Amino acid sequence: MSGERVYLYDxxxxxxxxxxxxxxxxxxKVAIATELDRLGIDYxxxxxxxxxxxxxxxxxxxxxxxxxxxxxxxxxxxxxxxADNDPGFQALLTTAAKVVTLVGKTWDHQVKxxxxxxxxxxxxxxxDSIKVALDKVDExxxxxxxxxxxxxxxxxxxxxxxxxxxxxxxxxxxxxxxNGGTLPHEIHEIVTAVTARVPGDHLGIHxxxxxxxxxxNSLTAVRAGVRQIQGTLNGLGERCGNANLVSLxxxxxxxxxxxxxxxxxxxxxxxxxxxxxxxxxxxxxxRHAPYVGASAFAHKGGLHASAVAKDPSxxxxxxxxxxxxxxxVVVSDQSGRSNILARLAEAGVVVDPADERVNALLAQVKEQxxxxxxxxxxxxxxxxxxxxxxxxxxxxxxxxxxxxxxERRYNARGELAIVSEATxxxxxxxxxxxxAGEGHxxxxxxxxxxxxxxxxxxxxxxxxxxxxxxxxxxxxxxxxAAVTRVMIESxxxxxxxxxxxxxxxxxxxxxxxxxxxxxxxxxxMKA
Numbered sequence: 001m002s003g004e005r006v007y008l009y010d011x012x013x014x015x016x017x018x019x020x021x022x023x024x025x026x027x028x029k030v031a032i033a034t035e036l037d038r039l040g041i042d043y044x045x046x047x048x049x050x051x052x053x054x055x056x057x058x059x060x061x062x063x064x065x066x067x068x069x070x071x072x073x074x075x076x077x078x079x080x081x082x083a084d085n086d087p088g089f090q091a092l093l094t095t096a097a098k099v100v101t102l103v104g105k106t107w108d109h110q111v112k113x114x115x116x117x118x119x120x121x122x123x124x125x126x127x128d129s130i131k132v133a134l135d136k137v138d139e140x141x142x143x144x145x146x147x148x149x150x151x152x153x154x155x156x157x158x159x160x161x162x163x164x165x166x167x168x169x170x171x172x173x174x175x176x177x178x179n180g181g182t183l184p185h186e187i188h189e190i191v192t193a194v195t196a197r198v199p200g201d202h203l204g205i206h207x208x209x210x211x212x213x214x215x216x217n218s219l220t221a222v223r224a225g226v227r228q229i230q231g232t233l234n235g236l237g238e239r240c241g242n243a244n245l246v247s248l249x250x251x252x253x254x255x256x257x258x259x260x261x262x263x264x265x266x267x268x269x270x271x272x273x274x275x276x277x278x279x280x281x282x283x284x285x286x287r288h289a290p291y292v293g294a295s296a297f298a299h300k301g302g303l304h305a306s307a308v309a310k311d312p313s314x315x316x317x318x319x320x321x322x323x324x325x326x327x328x329v330v331v332s333d334q335s336g337r338s339n340i341l342a343r344l345a346e347a348g349v350v351v352d353p354a355d356e357r358v359n360a361l362l363a364q365v366k367e368q369x370x371x372x373x374x375x376x377x378x379x380x381x382x383x384x385x386x387x388x389x390x391x392x393x394x395x396x397x398x399x400x401x402x403x404x405x406x407e408r409r410y411n412a413r414g415e416l417a418i419v420s421e422a423t424x425x426x427x428x429x430x431x432x433x434x435x436a437g438e439g440h441x442x443x444x445x446x447x448x449x450x451x452x453x454x455x456x457x458x459x460x461x462x463x464x465x466x467x468x469x470x471x472x473x474x475x476x477x478x479x480x481a482a483v484t485r486v487m488i489e490s491x492x493x494x495x496x497x498x499x500x501x502x503x504x505x506x507x508x509x510x511x512x513x514x515x516x517x518x519x520x521x522x523x524x525m526k527a
Contacts, residue, residue, distance in 0.1 A: 002257030006222060007172075009043040009141075009204065009230040010036050010245060012277070013058070014073055016236030017047070026057040027468040027489060028280050031498065032233070037068040039273050040262035041245075043099060044068045050091040059095040064496060067261060071099040071141070076129035079117040083132035093136040100133050101174075102126075103143040106161035107150030119157060123164045130168035141172040143206060148175065148182040151190050159197050166198045172228050173198055177217060180210025180240060184220040191224035200225030207243045209235060214243035219251065222258070233277045234289070246274045247290050250323050264322070268342060271324035275376035279487060282472045285376070291323045298328040337362060347383035351390060361389050371504070372474035372483045378502035380490075380522040381515070396524045397454060398427040399517065404442040404509050420445040426453040443469060443512045450520065460527045463494045464520065471508065486511040490519040492527070499523075 013029050016022060024032075033044050046062060047055035049072050062070055074092040077083040084090070092100050104126045105111045111122045126142065133140045142165035144150075150158035162173045175194065177187070187205075194203060205221035205228070207214040218229050229252075235244030250267060252258040262270075271292040278285040287294045297320040312319075312327065320327050321338050340362045344351055351358060365375065368385070375382035387393045402424040411417045422445035423436045437448025447466060455461050468489035473482045483504055491498045499522055503514025 001223065003259060005227065005259045006252055007042045007204075007228040008040075008245065008249065008260055008262070009045065009071070009172075009174075009228055010041045010068075010232060011045045011073075011206075011230055011242065012036070012232040012236055014045050014047045014055075015238070015242050016232045018238040019236045019241070020238075022236065022281060024054065025468065026054050026061075029054070029058045030061075030063045031280065031468075031489060031500075032277060033063050033065065033068070033070070034498065035273050035276055036233070037063070037065040038266070039269055040260065040266035041068050042261045043071050045071045045073050045101060046095075046097060048073045049095050050074075050088060059097065062096050069099050069139070070097045071101050072097040073101045073103070073143075076102050076104045076125045077132075079115065079121055079125060083128050089129060089132075093133060098138040099141070100137050100139070101141040101143055102129055102133065103145050104129075104161070104165075105146065105150075106144040106158045107146040108154045108157045110146055110150075123160060126161060127164045127168040130165060130170050134169050139171045140169065141174055141204070142166075142170040143174045143176055145176050146178045148177050148186065148190060149179065151193075152186075155193070159194065162194060163197050166202060171202065172204045173202055174204035174206050174228065174230060175221070175226070176206040177208055177214075178206075180208030180214065182207075182213075182217060183211065184213060184216045187217045187220045188224045191221050191226060195225040201227045204228030204230055205243075206230040208237060209240045209242060209244075212240070214241070215247050215251070218243045218248055219256070222252070222256070234274055234286075236277075246270060246292055250291050250318070254318055254322065267322055268324045272376055275374075279374070279377035279472075280470065282470055291318075292325055294328070296320070297325055340365065343382060344386055347379065347386065349383065349386050349390065349392070357390060361386060364389060372485055373502065373504045374485075375502065378487060378500045380499035381501040381503075381518045384501075384518050384522060384525075393521065393525065396428075396458065396521060399450070399513075400425045400427055400432065402446060402449070402513065404446055406442055422446040422449040424449040424453065426450065428453060428457050442509055443516065446509075446513060447516060450516070454520065458524055461520070461523065463492050463527075464523050465491045465493050466516075466519070467491050467498070469512075471511075474504070482506075484508045484511045486515045488512070488515040488519050490523065492523065497526070 017024050036044050046058055049059050072092050072095050077086040077089045105115055105122055108119055111119055130140050144162050147158055165173045203226040205218050205226045207217040229248055231243035231245040231248055234246055235241040249262055252260060274292045275285045297316055326339050341353055404422045407419045420442045421438050425434045433453045435449050435452035437445050437452055439445035439448045470487045472485045474485055483506055485504045487500055487502050489500045501515045501518035503511040505511040
């Protein structure tokens with residue numbers, strides 16, 4: 001089995017969006033899809049066209065993916081309608097996605113009760129939908145919902161459903177443990193039975209984590225023959241979540257010797273991808289997450305630290321740097337040098353690995369991150385921080401001072417209005433300029449004031465767009481005096497390039513300015 005190819009399918013943008021407290025914007029979806037593509041995921045499910053405005057907005061302007069294939073998710077045709085005459089089904093075939101994933105029932109109880117149709121009609125719904133979809137897209141997958149419960153209740157009917165999908169032309173037939181209640185030994189037994197009817201290289205697995213077995217069940221299914229795994233970043237999903245791809249990917253590659261679309265460079269990007277998602281959700285990454293958590297390779301002083309110093313393999317099952325993490329030994333932390341060099345290379349910063357400044361830069365990064373200025377998910381700010389430290393960022397302009405005024409009042413029509421105004425004094429090319437701007441909130445007003453000064457000097461800034469803004473409170477125990485971290489996502493409207501910058505301060509406006517300033521400087525440096 002070692003060396004065989006396993007395909008990775010990420011459903012974070014749909015399954016992950018069903019997590020309590022998670023509400024992705026279209027900009028979030030674009031950024032996450034781009035990160036998954038960079039990681040090396042084979043399929044990225046964008047969502048359900050027609051289901052909500054966010055998914056429609058995402059599919060109307062999908063990201064440019066280099067490796068991953070974009071998938072649209074939806075249902076098979078409804079009973080009593082042909083696939084050509086079902087608006088919901090047809091909506092799946094009108095997007096830019098060339099892969100469609102169709103969900104259908106395979107549990108006889110749900111076919112009769114939830115759908116209210118005859119068992120044979122359900123089989124026709126599956127087969128007809130796949131055949132019609134294949135005329136419009138390159139690949140069709142069938143998500144066999146509640147398959148394992150269906151198999152336990154009526155093995156022959158559940159098998160007839162997946163067999164109907166395969167014979168209709170489905171590239172992948174995905175066996176879903178929808179309520180997360182199946183255990184690993186059951187997964188192995190049932191998947192083995194399925195492979196007698198559908199070849200393993202056409203089978204996938206989709207596990208929920210309600211018994212904390214989603215990762216184990218997915219790996220067991222691979223051992224039983226399936227060659228596609230579906231999951232989400234950090235295990236996001238409704239109830240207890242989905243199979244965690246961040247744990248599955250390195251286990252497949254480093255423990256089981258399987259080939260995936262993720263190469264060695266992608267694997268070193270795993271921690272960054274995991275933490276990027278947490279940053280977009282404004283939540284702290286799980287320190288104890290396997291492979292990528294801050295404590296995954298941490299050793300306190302004493303016997304363990306002494307042993308690790310002599311032979312890291314005593315207490316580390318892999319080299320932490322293979323997944324972009326680092327060893328942390330409280331009494332003597334000498335790790336992270338290769339990580340910082342890799343991040344510099346990714347940013348295009350050329351530096352001699354033997355340069356003594358690398359160690360000093362690493363120390364500065366750790367100090368800043370201890371103060372709350374994490375660079376995970378903010379590569380543009382990291383690049384600027386490194387270049388400034390190494391002496392390589394031009395001073396395009398200097399903001400000498402700025403002032404922001406917010407006024408909350410009722411206007412002449414008796415409507416409550418919030419008016420934000422900013423004034424900025426900026427040094428450009430040896431001359432001072434002062435301009436004022438209004439906007440929807442203080443950050444927008446400050447951006448408007450800066451642009452009035454900077455666009456005449458740097459016309460390319462007309463292409464700079466701010467597409468997302470997130471605030472997170474660090475050290476919340478300090479209440480209103482806590483440090484605020486702001487992350488701003490920006491885009492070049494001409495090239496489509498996107499980047500994220502970060503700023504921290506006890507003052508939210510100052511933190512916002514720091515992130516905004518980095519965004520403008522990064523754009524000017526690249527443009």
